[in-house]
Amino acid sequence: MIHELRSQSAKIICLGVHPGIIQSVLDYDYLCGREAPSIVAIIAHGRKQERFFWGEREVALPVHASLSEIDESTRHAITAILNVLSARRVLESSLEALTLLPNLMLLDIFAEGVPEQHALQLARAAKSQKVIIVGPASVGVLLPGTMKLGAIGGTQAPQIEKAKISAAGDTAVISTSGGMVNEIIHTVTANGLGVSMAVALGGERFPTLTPAEAFLLAEADTKTRRIVYFGELGGADEYDIAQLIAQKKITKDVIAYIAGTVAELFETPPQFGHAGAMANTQQETASAKKEILRSVNVAVVDTFGELAALVVRIAKEHPFVPGLQARTIGARYRRPIASHVSGDVAGDVQLLGNDLLMTVESHSVASLTLSMLLGEPVHHKKLVDFTDYVLRLLVDHGPYVSGAVNTIVAARAGKDLVSSLAAGLLTIGPRFGGAINEAAACWLRGTTEQQLAPEFVESFTSKGGIIPGIGHKKYRIEQPDPRVMALLQFASNSNEDRYTKFALSVQAVTTAKKGNLILNVDGAIAAVLLDLLESELGYTKQQLESLVQAEFFNALFVISRSIGFTAHFIDQRRHDEGLFRLGANDVAYLG
């Protein structure tokens, strides 16, 4: 199993956010010379990305609300999970990971205070699904040169840089204590040996990966020549280890320290730092465990000075060459703002990853607009043509609509261009011009949840009956809106127009009730654009949802109509008629 993990590039998902630990994993990856971070995604609420340093540069790790939101190919590539969620969420989240990640090999649980029943349930799941689950209360698993799964090895770049853990040595470190695993790693590497693997089992009563199981992993690992073990009073794990050694199932040299002789001072010993550290019988005392391990020729040390001396002696015969650190990390500065659209590189402005002029010259206005809104260069002809058509189509709808009226009123009040334009733009909202986005949200939900049009329509009836993207004042089913006809010319896409078809099936239901409840321009733009983004760019449901959340679909209206409002402003200025005022007959006084 360890060999398998070593043979491929680590791909980790972090359940929960622990910035210090995640950063330390990225620092380790970077210092080892990896091309990209081993953590490929974070599962958490509230954000879409979290920024971390990759060397001195900042990178964003994608954040998803749940594992199921991550696309299947990414999920198939995941080999390890770092679970830093709170104790009460450990069981459910870990079991979900086992279900959704078919190639998962290793899962580490950081939280302390996970109920014993939950830990035992996880141990059963680990066995049946053949996944190594380490913890709870584990600071991590370290496979030098392959992965650092957790805080293990340190959380500060300088500490990791000096730790000589970027290449695999031949000594496995297995410890029930998180602090002591790092202490022993340090003792091993500072005295001339290298670490092949290090596992912090967690000091709980029932560690999911037992010490004996960890020993078997180290025994099977070809890089490991010897095991350094830190155990504590309480439990009977050392008896299992002794038995494995007696049965020759563990043949590698073992050095052990068993903590807890101090308990002999007490009539009723206290609960020491770890939940598992409590001897209930004479057999569970530190002295008895040392005895049983010594009986099978384990080198049991009584002090860490002894351990260091032993390591020095072994290192004389098997010296470890840590090799050169691939990289170093210099000074870092966290930028208050991050942008995927544009920024300076060496003093020149770049737009979408290229020099501003080069980008501008290779795009039409429509393709540049679309590219900037999507944050990536887009040249797909049909999509660009559609955008171009929409930008032209939405440019104006007469001086009667509320946004244009407000622009005109402001202009006639003597306000400047920007104020008058803002007056018009500020009118855009749920009742005026803001429906494309809501329509997109509706078609997306209805289609991906495979709702039937009648029940979809029904769900609105209970909420007041207005469906975004449906209904027109003038046009009816018998007298269709020519603009909608033109927009639908862009249908026949490779996703079989599923959003447009859904929107039309909704129209079939609503027009049966009332003739003017037809698919309108907003609804048609939303449907066709969803189809195009899915067909031409291969956008996933999550990507489309995040576009809806970002109000992308309304952006096209805002941009296009700004031209119309500006035109109305200049028109008013050119033919100045003075302040606009309603007459007494224009207001019905109901007082």
Added chain:
Amino acid sequence: MPRKRLSEFRAKTIVHHALTMPYMGWSIDAEDDIDRQLQTVQSDAERFVVKVDQGIKGRFKKGLVLLNVAPQGLGDAVRRLADKGYRWCLVEPMAAHAQAEERYLAISHTRDGLFLTANRNGGIDVEGNAHTMTSTRLGETTDWASIVAQTGFNEHSLRQLMQVYNDNHCTLLEINPYYMHWKGPRLLDLAMEVDDTAEQLVAGWSEDDFRSTTVKALTAEERAVMQLAAKSPASFTLEVMNPDGAVFLLLSGGGASIVVADEVYNRGYGAVLANYGEYSGNPNQQETYLYARAVLSLLLRSTAPQKVLFIGGAVANFTDISSTFGGIIQALNEVAGELRRQAVKVYVRRGGPRQEAGLAMIGKVLDEHGLLGAVHDPSTPLTTAVDEALQKVTL
């Protein structure tokens, strides 16, 4: 800390309810008005049992169970037990039975599942009857008939006990002794130990039902650390072992703290070890200050002639050394004069994130105050640094 004993009162309430049997018992807090509480004892019984209810094993042999108490003698009985340093008592009607009828039954679990241990000969000497003790794994293949025959409980009741055990996240359920009455089992003494991390998941008990076995009153410092631990995501423990000890520990990390305490004990300094405890989980500076203040306050009170303070731990993974030491330094500064007058020497050994800054800072402060024993980084093995501090103490 995960495994805790519930009061016998709570445990019996839970078990009787599950077995649909009425429970007659009254929990008395000796620190409150005893006579007023005893007015709630409504029973026709002529004789009562009064026993200490603080999760103590072997109560009978320790004289913590008073039998045949008349109703008017209950107050005195409770006060007699309270005088021995106990706070919680349980009052129950006496159940007349012959000692030969007493049986033993317990449920516990291991990695392999639930186990029922039973003995027809229960009671205070059950340890002496180990040869007649039987243990059966409870699961799909359980031979219920034989357990029923052995225990006298019917299958439904046994399944109810299993349910109680699982639902309450028990780690031990021990009934010793009980006897069979024609109306059903009579549970005389009952102990229930639970996994305290499950508090949010259970309905039967809460934190208030935990009983501490300690007789001695906690020091103000220990209480302060308990309060600190209750309010922080980091963890803190402090236990006074010898108030007039010479070796004081201010440690970080569950594993390292035992290693350090072990070293003190292994070198023969166990008798002068003043305290055990640790902080871990990257506490903030203010919290470390409060913790350090508690340890220093104990240290200053000790009458030992030559005192040392050992500050440290292993090479931390994520605890910030500079920040946590900042809190310790703040506490040291407050009492530096008094520490110097008492000729206290401070020894430090620590590693981890920002260790250079943290170690340099504390070294400078200790030197300025004339308290410096030694400051070591991880190039000195942890136990070697402890030995150096111990040299300063004469036994």
